[in-house]
Structure formats: C-alpha cells, structure tokens
Amino acid sequence: MSKSDIWKDAAAIEAAIDTMTERLRERLERRGIERPLMIGIHTGGVWVAERLHARLGLAEPLGHLDISFYRDDFSRVGMHPQVRPSYLPVGVDDRHLILVDDVLQSGRTIRAAHNVLFDYGRPASVTLAVLLERDGRELPIAADVAGFEAGFGADEQIKLSGPEPLLMLRARRGVNPIR
Amino acid sequence: MTTPNPQLDAQGRLKHFLTIDGLSRELLIEILDQAEGFLGVAQQAVKKVPLCRGKVVANLFFETSTRTRTTFELAAKRLSADVLNLNISTSSTAKGETLLDTLRNLEAMHVDMFVVRHAESGTAHFMAAHAAPHVSIVNAGDGRHAHPTQAMLDMLTIRRHKPDFDQLSVAIVGDILHSRVARSQMLALRTLGVPDVRIIAPRTLLPTRVEEAFGVRAYHDLSEGVRDADVVIMLRIQRERMNSALLPSEHEYFQLFGLTEERLSTARPDAIVMHPGPINRGVEMDSQVADGRRSVILEQVTNGIAVRMAVMSMCLGNQHLGSQSQEEATHA
Numbered sequence: 001m002s003k004s005d006i007w008k009d010a011a012a013i014e015a016a017i018d019t020m021t022e023r024l025r026e027r028l029e030r031r032g033i034e035r036p037l038m039i040g041i042h043t044g045g046v047w048v049a050e051r052l053h054a055r056l057g058l059a060e061p062l063g064h065l066d067i068s069f070y071r072d073d074f075s076r077v078g079m080h081p082q083v084r085p086s087y088l089p090v091g092v093d094d095r096h097l098i099l100v101d102d103v104l105q106s107g108r109t110i111r112a113a114h115n116v117l118f119d120y121g122r123p124a125s126v127t128l129a130v131l132l133e134r135d136g137r138e139l140p141i142a143a144d145v146a147g148f149e150a151g152f153g154a155d156e157q158i159k160l161s162g163p164e165p166l167l168m169l170r171a172r173r174g175v176n177p178i179r
Numbered sequence: 180m181t182t183p184n185p186q187l188d189a190q191g192r193l194k195h196f197l198t199i200d201g202l203s204r205e206l207l208i209e210i211l212d213q214a215e216g217f218l219g220v221a222q223q224a225v226k227k228v229p230l231c232r233g234k235v236v237a238n239l240f241f242e243t244s245t246r247t248r249t250t251f252e253l254a255a256k257r258l259s260a261d262v263l264n265l266n267i268s269t270s271s272t273a274k275g276e277t278l279l280d281t282l283r284n285l286e287a288m289h290v291d292m293f294v295v296r297h298a299e300s301g302t303a304h305f306m307a308a309h310a311a312p313h314v315s316i317v318n319a320g321d322g323r324h325a326h327p328t329q330a331m332l333d334m335l336t337i338r339r340h341k342p343d344f345d346q347l348s349v350a351i352v353g354d355i356l357h358s359r360v361a362r363s364q365m366l367a368l369r370t371l372g373v374p375d376v377r378i379i380a381p382r383t384l385l386p387t388r389v390e391e392a393f394g395v396r397a398y399h400d401l402s403e404g405v406r407d408a409d410v411v412i413m414l415r416i417q418r419e420r421m422n423s424a425l426l427p428s429e430h431e432y433f434q435l436f437g438l439t440e441e442r443l444s445t446a447r448p449d450a451i452v453m454h455p456g457p458i459n460r461g462v463e464m465d466s467q468v469a470d471g472r473r474s475v476i477l478e479q480v481t482n483g484i485a486v487r488m489a490v491m492s493m494c495l496g497n498q499h500l501g502s503q504s505q506e507e508a509t510h511a
Contacts, residue, residue: 066216069228078192078496081209083216119225 003171007158008148010165013131016147017048020129021055023145024098027127033096036127039063041113042084044102044160048131048147052100061089065099070112086116093121102160104130104146107139132158132168185307192497195307195316196490198325199366207334207370213489214335214482220257221481231258231495237290238264239281240319241297246456246480247319247329251294254487260495263290278302279309286311292495293317300324300359315494317487323359328490329455330363332483333412334371336475339482340451341409344368348375350398350405350446352436353414353463356384356425360455361414365393379404381436383425401436406445413438413454413463429462438464440471451475 008016028036038058040049046064053062064087068080099113110128117123133146136154152158155173160166184201188194193206220228236255240248248264255262263285276284285293292315295303300322307316320326341347349368355361355378368376376395378385390397398404405411416432426432438452452464452473460466468474 068216069220069230074230074492074496075499078500079213079493083213085216085219087219088222115229119223119227121224 004159004169005171006167007170008168010167013147013166013168014051016131017051017055020131020145020147021052024052024056024127024129027145028096031096031125033125035059036096036098037063037090037092038098038100039065039088039117041099041101041109042066044131044162045100047160047162047166048102048129049100050163052098052129063088063090065113065116067109067112067116070115072108072112088120091121092117092123094124097123097126098129099126100129102130103132103134103158104128104141104143105134105136107137107141110141111139131160134158185304188497188500190500192500193490193493194497195303195310195318196327196494197303197307197316197318199327199330199363199370200325202370204370204372207331207367210331210486210489210493211335211338213493214331214485217257217485217488217492218482220488221484227257227259229259230492231255231260234258234260234291234495235289236260236262236292236294236491237285238262238319239267239285239293239295240265241267241295241302242320244296244319246483247296250480250483251317251319251328251487254484254491255294257484258488258492258495260292260491278306282306282309286314291315291498292491294319296320298322313498315498317490317494320359323357323362325363326359327363327367328483328487329360330367331490332479332486333364333453333455334367335482335486336453336479337410337451339478340475344371344373347373347410348377348408348447349373349410349412350377350379350408351412351414352379352401352404352438354384354416355380355389355414356386357417358414362393364412365395369394377404377408379436381426381432401438402442402445405438405443405450408446409450411438411443411446411450411452413452413458415455415457416459416462418459429459433462437462438468440465440467443468443473453479455479 037060038049038053040046049062066084066086068083127144129145130143131147133143133149135151157171157173159169161169186195186197220226238248238251252262294317295306296319302321303316303318310316318325318327351361365376377398378395379398379401385397452468454476458469
C-alpha cells in the first residue's frame with residue numbers, strides 16, 4: 001500500500017454513484033424494465049451495487065457473484081485464495097439483470113461473470129454498470145453505464161477499497177497488485 | 180522437522196493430498212473455505228464449473244466403495260474434469276500388473292490426477308513418490324492409515340454447525356484401532372484447535388498409547404464419554420471384526436456402544452451426530468438417532484462433494500505453477 005495514492009476520494013465516488021443511479025433509472029425507463037435484478041461481483045462490485053441497489057430502491061435482494069471458478073487463468077495461477085459463495089436469491093430465468101463491478105479493464109471478469117450467470121439460467125437481458133471504465137480491454141465488452149471513464153498507463157492499477165468509505169487507489173503494478 | 184512434506188510444493192502449496200499429518204491449520208482452513216464456495220455450485224441450474232476443463236482424473240479404487248467413489252466422481256465432473264473409473268477387480272491388476280506399472284500406463288494416457296483407495300497403508304504416499312512431476316495423488320483411504328477427505332468433510336460439517344473449533348468437545352465412538360477415518364479426524368480436530376477430543380471404544384479396539392500420540396482422551400463407557408459433547412461421531416463397525424475375537428457379537432456391541440437417544444441424553448442438547456456411512460442400523464446406532472433431528476449424516480455426504488472439489492482444484496491448480504507467484508495474476 002506504500003506507493004498507492006488516492007485517485008478518487010469518497011465524495012467523488014458517492015457523486016459518481018449518484019450519476020450512475022440516474023443513468024440506470026433512465027435506461028430502465030427507456031427499456032420499460034420495471035423489476036430488474038441487481039447482482040454485484042465480489043468484492044468491489046458488491047460495494048458499488050449495495051449503494052446503487054439502495055438508491056434505486058429495488059424490491060428484491062441484491063445478488064452476489066464470485067467468478068473465481070470461471071476465471072480463465074486457473075491453469076496459470078491456480079485457485080484464487082478468497083472464494084466466497086455466489087448468492088443469487090431469485091432465479092435469473094427471463095429476468096432483466098444489472099451486473100455491477102468496480103473496474104472494467106481487460107473484460108475478462110465480465111466474460112467469466114456471464115458464464116456464471118448462464119449456469120444459473122437464461123436471463124432476458126444483462127446491463128453492465130461499472131464505477132470505472134478504463135483502458136486495457138482485451139475482449140469485446142463495454143459498459144452500459146460508467147461512473148468514471150479514464151485512461152492510465154499500462155503499469156498503473158486502480159483498485160477500489162471499501163466498504164466504508166469507498167476510495168479509488170492508484171498504484172504501480174507489482175507494488176499493490178490487484179487481485 | 181527438516182524432511183519436506185511430500186504433499187506440498189516448494190512454496191508450501193498443496194500438490195498431493197495424502198494425509199492430514201503435517202498440514203497447517205491455515206491450509207486446513209483454506210480447504211474448508213474453498214469447499215464453502217463450492218457448496219453453492221449445487222444450487223446452480225447447471226451444476227458445474229469450468230475450472231478443471233481438460234484435466235483427466237482417474238479413480239483407482241482397489242477397495243470397494245460406493246459413496247467415496249461416486250462423490251469423488253461427481254466432484255471431478257462438477258469441476259468439468261474428465262473422469263476415468265477403473266474397475267480394478269476386472270483390470271490388469273487382476274492379471275498381475277504391479278501398481279507402478281498401472282501408474283506408468285495411466286500417466287502415458289496423460290492422466291493429471293489419481294484418486295486412490297487401497298487396503299495397504301501407504302499406497303497413496305508410494306504413488307506420490309513415484310508419480311511424474313505434473314501428476315497429483317489424492318488419498319481416498321489407505322489401509323488403517325488415513326482418509327483425509329473424509330476427515331475434512333467432517334470438519335466442514337462441524338464448522339457449518341459449530342463455527343468455533345476452539346470451544347468444542349468432540350467424541351469419536353467405535354473401532355478406533357482399525358479406523359483410518361478416526362486417525363484423520365483426530366489429526367484434523369487437533370490441528371484446527373479443538374481442545375477436547377475423546378475416543379470411546381472397547382479396550383480391544385483402541386490402539387496402544389493413542390492418548391499421547393493424538394492428544395485425545397479415551398473412554399470405555401459411552402454415556403460417560405459423550406457427556407457435554409458438542410459433536411458425536413460414530414464409526415462403522417466392520418462386520419468382519421466380529422469374527423476376529425475383538426468383539427463379542429453385534430448385539431452385545433450395540434448393548435454397550437450403540438448410540439441411542441437415551442445414551443445421547445448426556446450430550447449437549449444441541450449436539451450433532453455424525454457417521455461416515457454406511458450405517459449398520461442397530462449396531463453402531465439406533466434408527467431413531469440416525470434419522471433424528473441431531474443427525475447430520477446426509478449433510479456429510481453433500482459436504483463431501485464440495486470438500487473433494489476443493490482438494491482436487493487446489494492440487495490441479497497448483498500443478499503448473501512452479502515458482503510463479505500469485506502476483507502475476509491480473510483479472511480486472
């Protein structure tokens with residue numbers, strides 16, 4: 001943690017989540033979606049999703065997704081040490097889902113999350129909301145709603161720390177590796 | 180303590196899973212935590228994760244088993260590995276092939292993991308010592324020595340009901356002398372910090388110096404031994420022991436060591452009752468207890484799949500790591 005600095009402080013993040021809430025509300029209205037199901041990706045995505053879920057006043061409980069069992073780098077790095085059980089309180093079949101993550105970079109987490117979701121059922125649609133959409137995409141995946149959009153150096157890592165307060169930290173690769 | 184643990188790689192990660200002996204509390208907790216994650220897979224519409232796609236697991240059971248073999252098979256399949264079930268009684272071993280030749284031939288078929296059960300103690304260690312560097316061995320029971328995945332599924336079952344290992348009294352009842360399950364359980368319980376582990380058995384079915392060796396207390400009276408226990412683990416009595424003069428008769432064993440509601444009344448009111456299966460009803464325990472509200476016997480079976488998924492994926496995931504560190508992982 002020694003070489004990391006704060007990229008966005010708590011106030012900036014809360015404001016960005018307010019903006020995300022409004023954009024999601026508009027998007028849902030435009031598409032005529034009344035009862036979306038929100039699912040956060042462990043760990044940072046769940047923190048962001050908890051706030052969006054409360055601000056949108058969604059009736060159904062928030063789902064949690066752990067993508068460790070669906071990662072594409074298992075044969076290179078082995079089991080991820082901190083696996084939490086996925087928790088989907090309501091069936092996803094024919095439901096409109098809002099998938100929430102903290103940082104969209106390579107797109108590999110979202111690829112894995114799609115595979116998890118489709119092993120639970122066949123959703124009607126998936127909307128992707130991320131706190132930060134940054135450079136470095138390796139797969140054809142884009143966010144529908146993003147709190148921040150920014151580019152960084154290839155060796156720069158942005159990590160959300162939380163759950164309270166939420167801070168976005170910037171570090172050089174190797175100093176403070178993102179999970 | 181200079182001999183390296185044959186189950187671990189140079190970084191202390193699980194390569195084989197042969198015995199609880201020598202594993203740290205942290206590693207046992209890691210196995211339980213991973214298993215906890217895998218329990219959720221059974222809730223999915225598609226009860227499968229792609230983690231071990233392309234890996235080949237061979238079930239090598241030299242001793243018969245239904246529950247252990249099928250749960251290992253299901254665990255491998257839920258990890259998306261391909262599974263070979265070798266029926267040893269009709270295979271080359273019956274034609275005289277040695278264990279080492281069986282191993283070499285299956286390695287030539289690019290098997291990544293062997294799950295081995297054998298009546299001889301030490302078989303899994305022997306195979307681990309001779310296996311190719313990229314191959315993992317999982318012990319599914321060797322002689323009287325160890326049955327580590329059974330012990331870990333029992334620990335997971337206990338933890339899901341009684342989360343604080345360092346507050347527990349656990350009683351293990353039955354044929355401790357011949358039981359690889361009991362050995363692995365005693366080691367796991369002590370490693371996880373359970374302060375009070377009791378073993379309850381007729382004198383003929385207790386190994387000598389077991390109290391000192393495992394840090395447990397021995398009892399010869401069931402009601403006395405389960406007094407205030409949080410967990411009561413029953414062991415299977417193998418019927419063949421009845422013929423070897425170690426036990427008088429099934430009936431007499433049940434009279435003295437069979438678990439009934441009445442005998443259980445000295446245990447804590449919220450005590451759970453476990454059994455690795457298959458149960459001999461009316462020998463180790465009464466049906467009332469086996470099917471009663473305290474019995475978690477079927478949960479043990481479910482937890483067994485998750486624990487085996489955890490152990491298999493940890494071993495398989497570590498195979499190609501070499502000296503590479505976790506830091507190289509980026510997955511944002």
